[in-house]
Amino acid sequence: MDDEDRRCPSSVVRLRVNGTPYRLRLDNRTTLLDTLREHLDLTGAKKGCDHGQCGACTVLVDGRRSNSCLLLAVALDGASVTTVEGLADGERLHPVQEAFLHRDAFQCGYCTxxxxxxxxxxxxxxxxxxxxxxxxxxxxxxxDGAEIRERMSGNLCRCGAYPHIVRAVQDAAGAAR
Structure with missing residues (x-):
């Protein structure tokens, strides 16, 4: 073991990402966001603030939304992660993706x-x-609008597409019923 190995301990982490199992050896300090972007080439989740304040890195961990910049990958051993790349079913978009397109609920797209x-x-x-x-x-x-705004408040949009985003989520909620 050289000096680098002593300074940067690593662990084997098992993750299921978008339905595909992975076994990765990662530095114990590697975040889920960096694991997705740098080790799995899944660049949909964005590094915005890197402090859990903007929501650009939001993914689903075991079905719950999470800021991937705040999660250490080693703490998620065995977890199931869904990124934006895993929402669609092949060529068929997820109803939320369809609603965002229909409502033009994005501008620059960074936060999308x-x-x-x-x-x-x-x-x-x-x-x-x-x-x-x-x-x-x-x-x-x-x-309704107030409920969606409250629930989506952890996701910032620098372009200000919020009215379209709220309507898109309402549309998707109606489609889900």
Whole structure:
């Protein structure tokens, strides 16, 4: 073992990414975002702020939306990860992707992968009955504008496409019913 190995311990990490199993030897400090981008060539999730504040790196980990820049890959051994590249079913777009296209819910597109993954997570959370800060106590969430804005608030869009994003998520919620 040389000095570099002593300074940078590594571990074998097993991940299922977009349905494909991977076995990777990674430095213990490697984030999920860097694993996806640098080791698996999945560049949909973006490195925006690298501090969990912008949501550009949002992916689904075991079905829950997560900021991949904040997660160490070694802590996710055995997890299932879905990135924007894994949302479509072959050539058939996910209903959220279709709604974003129909509503023109993007401008520059930098935040779009994170917005899409977050929107898929929002639909799953609402379907599971998970409340948000604006869900009335004791009631099931209704994905109206206020509810969607609250749930998507962790995903920033520098271009300001928020009205289109909210309508796209509403459309996708209606399609999911």
């Amino acid at each position: 992968p994170g917005q899409l993954c977050s929107a898929v997570g929002v639909l799953a959370e609402a379907a599971a009955g998970m409340p948000s800060a604006v869900t009335p106590a004791g009631q099931r969430a209704v994905l």
